[in-house]
Structures are given as C-alpha cells and as structure tokens.
Amino acid sequence: MEKRRVVITGMGAVTPLGNSVDETWAAVKAGKSGVGPITHFDCTPNKVKYAAEVKNFDPAQYMDASAARKMARFTQYAVAAAKMALDDSNLMGNQKVLDETGCILGVGIGGFEITESGCISYYKSGCSKTPPMTIPELIPNEAGGNICMQFHLHGPTFAVSTACSSGTDALGTAFDMVRNGRMDVCLAGGAESTINGYAVVAFEVLHALSSGFEDPAKASRPFDKKRNGFVMGEGSAILVLEEYEHAKARGAKIYGEVMGYGASCDGYHLTSPNPDGVVGSQCMTRALKDAGMDPSEIQYYNAHGTSTHINDPSETRMVKLAFGEENAKKLKISSTKSMHGHCLGATGAIEAMICVKAINDSFFPATINLDEQDVEGGCDLDYVPNKGVEGNIDAAMSATFGFGGHNGAIIIKKFKD
Structure with a gap:
C-alpha cells in the first residue's frame, strides 16, 4: 500500500519563552532566554537556583477551573497546548472528525510535584494516607486522557515514555499511524513539568544540572567551553498531524509536511x-x-x-x-x-x-x-x-x-x- 502524506495543520505551545506558538517563536528569533530564578518551590537547600519556568500561566484561560484542580502541571500545559492546536487547525467542535482523532503524547516522567507532595503526605500520616487524586494526577497518560475528555476526542490515545526523546518519538509514532491509515488526524507532541525539589535533587546527584552562574540567562550554553550542565525547563507543544487529502478536502492551512x-x-x-x-x-x-x-x-x-x-x-x-x-x-x-x-x-x-x-x-x-x-x-x-x-x-x-x-x-x- 502506498504511504499517505502527513501534513501539519495546527500547533499550540506553552513554553518558558511564551504561552503560545507566536510568543515562543518571537522570543527565539530575538535570542531571548527563558531561564530565571526558581519560583515554583523554595530552593534554598539546593545547589541549583535557576530553571526555565513557564511564566504567567493561567489554566482558567484554557479549561474549567474545577477540571484544572484535578490536573498536575504537565497536564494543564498539555490541555492548553491542545486547545491552541485545535483552534489553530479549525477542528474545535468538528465532532465528526474529533470522534476519530487520536492523541499521542511524549511524557518522560509525569506529575513529579504530585509524587513529591503525595509522598510527604504519606509519611506525615504515618504511612496511612495520601491525597485521593495522587495516582490520577501523576501518571503520564493522564495528559492525553484529559485532552480527550476536554475536547471529546475518541481515537487511539496513549503516552510514549522514552525520557528526553519522548516528544520526538510521540510525533514519530503519530506520523506512522496517520501515514499508514490508522487515523486521519492525530494530536501529537509532549508535555513535562518537573521543576520541584525532588526532581532537582535527583538530577543534582547525577551532576547533570548547570549551577553557579550569577546570571541565570547565561547558564544554558550548548557547545560552549564554559557549559556545566543542562538547565531544567518545562512546558508542552502539540501539533495536529493530518493526512494530506483529508486536510485538503476541508481547506485546512498547512504549515509543513512530516517526511x-x-x-x-x-x-x-x-x-x-x-x-x-x-x-x-x-x-x-x-x-x-x-x-x-x-x-x-x-x-x-x-x-x-x-x-x-x-x-x-x-x-x-x-x-x-x-x-x-x-x-x-x-x-x-x-x-x-x-x-x-x-x-x-x-x-x-x-x-x-x-x-x-x-x-x-x-x-x-x-x-x-x-x-x-x-x-x-x-x-x-x-x-x-x-x-x-x-x-x-x-x-x-x-x-x-x-x-x-x-x-x-x-x-x-x-x-x-
């Protein structure tokens, strides 16, 4: 069977550089750094004092506030990016298409701040209690599951977890499924948020994180002699991958082709x-x-x-x-x-x-x-x-x-x- 063409018809993003694709891209073109002092938690005990945090993010702009309270940060970012991508692709509310649309997301770790707070509650209670939403919030597949619940997607939906390659592998998996005819449309991308004390200490002991730069904006310096580790970031980006003839038939704008x-x-x-x-x-x-x-x-x-x-x-x-x-x-x-x-x-x-x-x-x-x-x-x-x-x-x-x-x-x- 001849392989089908797969095009990109929508994009959404929440990143340390901006809470949309356009804001992120404008910062990239300007060469701006999204790295700054850690604000998500008290990092006083930590050697690492900076990270690339998402800023000024209000989940209520993208989802019901009661739903957001039942999500870890990585899921909130993913739902927001998915809404932007669906709006951008002009698929929001097109239930005939969404019934067959899937969601494949790369998530390396999942709700680490939920893991941290759940463990604290567990030990403080004498190992007898933890918040009731601990498991539903921390597991990696919950980002895709919440996207489907929020936007009524009913196609194949799962998480890909290959550490730092998760987002790329999720895009590749979705690309293959659309190209081979299992879906005509698939949301694909990645989501992560691990800027908390537990994660920072865990990466610190591996000597993986940058530290010691007075100006946080100078800390991430690939290929430079003074580099001394990576700077932890967070966020989500989601692309709408669509079979070309399907996109053409509905008059979708096309950003590019996955080859x-x-x-x-x-x-x-x-x-x-x-x-x-x-x-x-x-x-x-x-x-x-x-x-x-x-x-x-x-x-x-x-x-x-x-x-x-x-x-x-x-x-x-x-x-x-x-x-x-x-x-x-x-x-x-x-x-x-x-x-x-x-x-x-x-x-x-x-x-x-x-x-x-x-x-x-x-x-x-x-x-x-x-x-x-x-x-x-x-x-x-x-x-x-x-x-x-x-x-x-x-x-x-x-x-x-x-x-x-x-x-x-x-x-x-x-x-x-």
Whole structure:
C-alpha cells in the first residue's frame, strides 16, 4: 500500500519563552532566554537556583477551573497546548472528525510535584494516607486522557515514555499511524513539568544540572567551553498531524509536511550516550531513509544540545556520521535549549514546532551564550552562535537523545502541493 502524506495543520505551545506558538517563536528569533530564578518551590537547600519556568500561566484561560484542580502541571500545559492546536487547525467542535482523532503524547516522567507532595503526605500520616487524586494526577497518560475528555476526542490515545526523546518519538509514532491509515488526524507532541525539589535533587546527584552562574540567562550554553550542565525547563507543544487529502478536502492551512522518522537505542549506559556516536547517528540515517532524502537536502538541524560536557561533542560526532563531514560543515545547527532549557519529555515536540516556524519564516535560530566554542573538545560545526540568521530552509531535522540510550529524529519539510 502506498504511504499517505502527513501534513501539519495546527500547533499550540506553552513554553518558558511564551504561552503560545507566536510568543515562543518571537522570543527565539530575538535570542531571548527563558531561564530565571526558581519560583515554583523554595530552593534554598539546593545547589541549583535557576530553571526555565513557564511564566504567567493561567489554566482558567484554557479549561474549567474545577477540571484544572484535578490536573498536575504537565497536564494543564498539555490541555492548553491542545486547545491552541485545535483552534489553530479549525477542528474545535468538528465532532465528526474529533470522534476519530487520536492523541499521542511524549511524557518522560509525569506529575513529579504530585509524587513529591503525595509522598510527604504519606509519611506525615504515618504511612496511612495520601491525597485521593495522587495516582490520577501523576501518571503520564493522564495528559492525553484529559485532552480527550476536554475536547471529546475518541481515537487511539496513549503516552510514549522514552525520557528526553519522548516528544520526538510521540510525533514519530503519530506520523506512522496517520501515514499508514490508522487515523486521519492525530494530536501529537509532549508535555513535562518537573521543576520541584525532588526532581532537582535527583538530577543534582547525577551532576547533570548547570549551577553557579550569577546570571541565570547565561547558564544554558550548548557547545560552549564554559557549559556545566543542562538547565531544567518545562512546558508542552502539540501539533495536529493530518493526512494530506483529508486536510485538503476541508481547506485546512498547512504549515509543513512530516517526511521521515527514525529511532535507535544505544544499549550502552543508563544516563550517558555512547561517545562514539555510532548508534545515535542511526536514528538520523533511518529518518533520512524513511523520508527518501539525501543528507544534502537538509539545511537546518535542531540539536539536542543539552549544554553538558558529554552530550555536545558526542552529538557533533553523530551529525558527522549521519550527514557526512562535508554536509555536516554546511549545515546550520542550533540548540534552542540555550533559550528554553531542557524540557525533558516535551523538548522534542517544542523543538519540532520551532523547526516548523524556522521553515516558514526562513530563519535559522541561534544558539545563545555560545561565546567561546569548544572546538578543542570536539564541537567544531556551525552552531549559529548568539544571533539567528535569515536563509531558505526547505527541510529541517530535529533529534533528541534520552536516558537509557533512546534516540529519535524527525524530518519536516516545507509544504509543496
């Protein structure tokens, strides 16, 4: 059976850079940082004092207040992003379509603040009590479940959990299901919110988080010599993936076309990528093969670029292996995590959304805080330092790499009828 074309017909986002796609993209183009002092909890005991938090978010703008009280933060962000995406795609209230529409979300951890507060209640009660909504609020699939309840979706709905690759893998899974005819329309993306004491301490003991910068806006600095860890972010981005003929028949606007998806697993280490980059590069080569594209056809690569000593040079090696040395040198590469931080399970979806905007606006986002590129450490490609540049983008790749060795890559192309 001939594979069907899959296009993007709606987008929604809640990120540390803004509470909409347009606000987020405007901040990316301006090279603004969404990193600041932690306000979600009292971080006095912690070494880490900053994060990329969502700001000025009011769930009542997107859902009933009583429903919001039964959701963890990651679910609130997901419901808000889903509403924006459905409004954007002009599908809100189209029950005939929504009856068949699914929702596949990447969630790496879920309601961690609920886990934390539930455990505190449990021990304070002498191990006999916990809030009644603890389980329904913390489990990763509740974001998708609440979206379906809020907007009356009845298609296949589930969570994908592959750590920091979750959002990318959710997009790839939804892409496959629409392409292969299981659905005509699917909401796909990711959601995460783990900025709480429990999560920060858990990442601190792994020496994974950035600390010690007086100016939080300077803390996330991928590919720079002074990088010392990632900055935790949060948020959600959701894309409406739709079969092309279905979208065309209803006169939908089309942002771009999903061309290919690839995944691999290092089978190497619980928290570190294999430094040789071989298996990591395979998610990229598989995405290119799936898309039927040559590496030279990709102009922009949105890097995982975590700002850690291990990730950045190993990812650079992956790019060289997948694209070839000459093509890799021609690529414009940036890590927008330098601005929105590392949003864990949501990060692949946020970065795919940024790729769509980059294609439509013919603009290569910057890697901010790249003041002294770590060439000697193996970071020797064009990472668009500090200031974004204009230029044609026919196709972009976004790749993400998660704990456990999970690797995912997705290719989005400028739409042509």
